[in-house]
Amino acid sequence: MVLLVILANLQTPIVQLLKCSSTLTIHQIFQLHAAILISPPSIDPNIPAVKLISAYTSHANDQQALLVFHHHHSNPNLIAWNSILKSLSSHNKWTQTLHYFNTLLLLDSSISPDEYTFTSVLKACAGLLVTKKGEKTHGMVLRRGHHSNLFIMNSLVDMYFKFRQVRVARLLFDEMCVKDVVSWNTLISGYCSTGDVIGARELFDVMVERSIVSWSAMIAGYTHSGDLDKARDLFDKMPERNVICWNAMIAGYTQNERYSDAIRLFREMQRPVESGRILTPNDVTLVCVLSACAHLGALDLGKWVHGFIKRKKMELNLFLGNALCDMYAKSGCIAEAKEIFHRMIHKDVVSWSIIISGLAMHGKAKEALVCFSDMRSMGINPNDITFLGVLSACTHAGLVEDGIRYFDLMCLEFEIPPKVEHYGCMVDLLSRAGRLEEAEGMIQTMKVAPNVVVWGALLGGCRIHSDIDRGQRVVERILELDPEHPGSYVYLYNAYSSAGRLEDAAACRLKMRSRQVVKTPACSWIEVNTTVYEFFMGDRSHPRIEQILEATRELSGKLRVVGYRPDTSVVSQSIDEEEKENALSMHSEKLAFAFGLISTSEGTLIRIVKNLRVCNDCHDWMKLASTAVNREIILRDRSRFHHFKDGSCSCNDYW
Numbered sequence: 001m002v003l004l005v006i007l008a009n010l011q012t013p014i015v016q017l018l019k020c021s022s023t024l025t026i027h028q029i030f031q032l033h034a035a036i037l038i039s040p041p042s043i044d045p046n047i048p049a050v051k052l053i054s055a056y057t058s059h060a061n062d063q064q065a066l067l068v069f070h071h072h073h074s075n076p077n078l079i080a081w082n083s084i085l086k087s088l089s090s091h092n093k094w095t096q097t098l099h100y101f102n103t104l105l106l107l108d109s110s111i112s113p114d115e116y117t118f119t120s121v122l123k124a125c126a127g128l129l130v131t132k133k134g135e136k137t138h139g140m141v142l143r144r145g146h147h148s149n150l151f152i153m154n155s156l157v158d159m160y161f162k163f164r165q166v167r168v169a170r171l172l173f174d175e176m177c178v179k180d181v182v183s184w185n186t187l188i189s190g191y192c193s194t195g196d197v198i199g200a201r202e203l204f205d206v207m208v209e210r211s212i213v214s215w216s217a218m219i220a221g222y223t224h225s226g227d228l229d230k231a232r233d234l235f236d237k238m239p240e241r242n243v244i245c246w247n248a249m250i251a252g253y254t255q256n257e258r259y260s261d262a263i264r265l266f267r268e269m270q271r272p273v274e275s276g277r278i279l280t281p282n283d284v285t286l287v288c289v290l291s292a293c294a295h296l297g298a299l300d301l302g303k304w305v306h307g308f309i310k311r312k313k314m315e316l317n318l319f320l321g322n323a324l325c326d327m328y329a330k331s332g333c334i335a336e337a338k339e340i341f342h343r344m345i346h347k348d349v350v351s352w353s354i355i356i357s358g359l360a361m362h363g364k365a366k367e368a369l370v371c372f373s374d375m376r377s378m379g380i381n382p383n384d385i386t387f388l389g390v391l392s393a394c395t396h397a398g399l400v401e402d403g404i405r406y407f408d409l410m411c412l413e414f415e416i417p418p419k420v421e422h423y424g425c426m427v428d429l430l431s432r433a434g435r436l437e438e439a440e441g442m443i444q445t446m447k448v449a450p451n452v453v454v455w456g457a458l459l460g461g462c463r464i465h466s467d468i469d470r471g472q473r474v475v476e477r478i479l480e481l482d483p484e485h486p487g488s489y490v491y492l493y494n495a496y497s498s499a500g501r502l503e504d505a506a507a508c509r510l511k512m513r514s515r516q517v518v519k520t521p522a523c524s525w526i527e528v529n530t531t532v533y534e535f536f537m538g539d540r541s542h543p544r545i546e547q548i549l550e551a552t553r554e555l556s557g558k559l560r561v562v563g564y565r566p567d568t569s570v571v572s573q574s575i576d577e578e579e580k581e582n583a584l585s586m587h588s589e590k591l592a593f594a595f596g597l598i599s600t601s602e603g604t605l606i607r608i609v610k611n612l613r614v615c616n617d618c619h620d621w622m623k624l625a626s627t628a629v630n631r632e633i634i635l636r637d638r639s640r641f642h643h644f645k646d647g648s649c650s651c652n653d654y655w
Contacts, residue, residue: 026059026315026345033068046076050083057087059315061346078111085120089127097124098133113140115149122155126162134159150178154186161190181211188214192221212240216248223252228261243282251288259292260532263301266292280312283320290323294330297609297636300530302327318346322354329358332607332634332641349375349383357389362641363650365397372406384416391425395432396640398654403429418447424454431461432654436470452481459491468495486512486519494569524588524610528599535591538583544595551594552585559624567617584617589635593622597629605632613637614655623647 024032029052036048049068056065065087069080081104088097101121104111113121118141125134138156146152153176160169173179173187184207191200204210204218215238222231235241235249246269253262266289272278281289286305293302306324309316316324321344328337341347341355352375359368372390375382382390387410394403407426410416423446430439439458443450455478462471472495475488489512496505511517522537535542542548556564568580584590589610596606614622614637626633626644633644643650 024055025313026061029055029059033064046080049076050079053080053083053087057083057090059317062087062091062093063346078114078117081111082114082116082120085117089120089123092127094124094127097121098128098130112144115146115151118146118152119155122152122159126155126159129162131163131165134163148177150176150180150183154180154182157183158186158190161186161193164194166190166194166196181209181214185211185213185217188221189217192217192224195225197221197225197227212238212242212245216245219245219248219252223248223255226256228252228256228258241279243279243285246279247282247284247288250285254288254291257295259295260534262288262292263296263298263532281308283314283317287319287323290320290327294323294327296525296527296532297331297607298527298530298532299327299331299333299607300527302331304530316340316344318344318348318351321347322350325351325358326354329354329361330636332362332636332643334358334362334364334641347378347380349380349386352380353383353386353389356386357392360389360393360396360640361636362643363396363652365393365399368393369402382410382414382416384410384419384422387414387416388421388425391422391429395425395429396651396655398429398433400429400433400435420446420448420451420454423448423450424457427454428457428460431458432464434461434465436461436465436467440470440474450477452478452485455481456487459488463491463495471495484515484517486517489517490519520612522588522610522612524592524608526592526596526606526608528596533592533595535588535595537588538586539588539591542591542595544598547598548591548594549585551598552590555594555597555625555628556585556621558628559621562624562628564621564624567615567620569616587615587618589614589618590621593625593633597631603630605634607634608636610635610637613639614642619649619653619655623649 032055033052036052041048052068053065056062056068065084069076069084081100085097085100088094088100097120101113101117101124104113104117118137121137122134125137138159141147141152141156153172157169157173160166160172169190170187173183176183184203188200188203191197191203200218200221204214207214215234219231219234222228222234231249231252235245238245246265250262250265250269253259253265266281266285269279269281269285286309290302290305292298293305302324305327308314309320309324314320321340325337325340325344328334328340337355337358341351344351352371356368356371356375359365359371368389372382372386375386387406390406391403394400394406403426407418407422410422411418423442427439427442430436430442436458439461443454443458446454455474459471459474459478462468462474471491475492478485478488489508493505493508493512496502496508524535526533526535533542539545566581566584568584589608592608593606596604596608600606614635619642622633622635622642622644624647625631627647633642635642635644637655640651640655642655
């Protein structure tokens with residue numbers, strides 16, 4: 001407020017602050033903008049406009065930049081045009097970039113586009129993959145005599161790589177009279193983007209001068225191809241590292257689902273280098289780390305990152321806000337996710353999709369649907385991810401008619417073609433409700449080929465409603481797609497056993513052995529004191545395993561007194577009842593819970609993440625355990641969250 005009062009009364013501070021506008025916070029920029037509107041400085045109006053556009057762009061606020069461009073002057077010069085083109089292209093608003101470029105050419109023939117104009121336009125052409133427009137712009141570059149400009153040539157090489165015209169890109173590179181390290185980096189990145197990592201490495205090896213960007217581009221190439229060992233080897237050999245190369249390696253681990261490695265590398269990044277200096281992570285680093293935290297449920301580290309953002313007074317921009325919201329939602333803290341969401345100044349369709357999916361995962365279907373309605377009233381159109389969240393909300397709450405209505409809305413009003421995931425949600429919704437005939441009919445009329453997941457959703461309904469005949473047909477379909485699908489064999493074995501068809505059950509077991517079918521190993525993670533611990537079913541590798549097993553046995557004994565009876569039907573092995581009960585006690589989520597119990601203080605909330613669906617036995621066990629030890633338990637399985645408290649679960653036993 002003090003800044004605004006000063007600016008409203010003095011002309012000089014406005015001019016001075018405009019020179020350093022890119023260093024101001026978003027709120028200070030708003031104040032400066034307001035002051036200029038109240039008392040415009042007596043200078044060329046293009047100057048404050050360009051400075052404000054640049055400042056808003058640095059804070060990822062391209063919409064405000066557009067408002068400045070349209071309202072602060074009626075006769076923009078080339079610098080102003082270039083500023084808005086750069087703002088739009090840097091935020092991937094490529095269609096708008098080309099629109100404003102065309103407007104520039106139509107409105108003012110006296111303004112001749114320069115190297116800064118063309119670099120933004122070529123980037124937009126590359127982003128949209130509009131080959132003809134890109135080639136036309138290339139022709140314009142040649143006619144206007146910019147073919148020897150280094151920046152434009154680098155942009156052209158990059159564009160043709162994006163178009164997959166590798167020969168043209170390489171020809172342009174070879175014809176360049178002057179090349180800088182950016183030129184070489186563009187070439188290396190281009191070869192990596194087309195999957196030619198070997199070609200990129202050959203270029204990298206002959207480079208006379210390698211920059212950190214060169215190393216980072218090569219590391220990113222290896223990570224994109226999935227060769228993380230070579231990427232890490234290159235990373236370890238770097239003579240010096242900055243935040244860019246750390247980001248390349250951390251992002252590589254995250255993109256390849258090696259989340260624990262991403263977190264370990266981030267911790268290593270926090271250690272002082274030889275000079276004693278500690279590298280400061282930027283928003284790209286933090287977004288990658290928050291993604292890893294979200295997948296592992298590493299809430300303590302996620303909270304540390306949030307605290308770091310606050311301590312460093314970093315702007316909660318769109319990307320950081322989305323990442324934080326997603327991390328809290330996937331770590332079981334939906335209230336915190338909602339708080340972050342409501343604090344975000346700017347929200348896009350990704351932001352709304354995250355909060356809708358988060359509410360759906362936590363069983364808050366009504367809130368998710370209200371959010372969807374609010375999103376539409378704000379003029380933001382949903383995408384396929386948004387509808388996936390909406391349909392998941394209906395599925396988790398059993399809202400069959402609502403689910404059908406939203407599915408029709410997606411297809412008819414928004415004309416979004418359903419993907420296999422959307423069909424999977426609908427089949428799951430109908431199957432759980434016992435409408436198996438409709439679910440099977442939907443599969444038969446799908447516009448995309450049904451996969452194992454879709455048929456598996458129907459199989460789940462057959463299991464719930466004991467439709468063995470239909471279940472057998474579904475299993476046949478699944479095994480056609482995946483002859484070693486373990487869930488199908490387990491279903492058949494259990495279905496035959498429960499129906500007393502012991503010979504069929506034995507034959508099913510023999511077939512599993514002959515085909516060497518192995519079930520996906522159940523795995524659970526729990527974070528204690530910022531360290532994530534991993535437990536597999538039957539795992540005895542933990543150094544405190546004896547204490548863990550003792551805690552499990554002691555608790556199971558207490559639960560039996562209040563009505564717990566082991567559900568041995570979930571055990572598929574051909575063993576006696578006592579052995580089945582022992583097998584149940586070694587389920588990964590029970591081991592993780594017991595470890596949390598002996599490792600945290602009384603009353604501490606316990607959070608667990610599991611890679612598979614929680615079984616009926618563990619679900620009943622957790623409900624009773626929440627009362628017996630007076631702990632709230634949050635368990636995230638592969639499809640949703642279960643909040644266990646006072647003997648009940650948030651899913652209302654519908655999962």
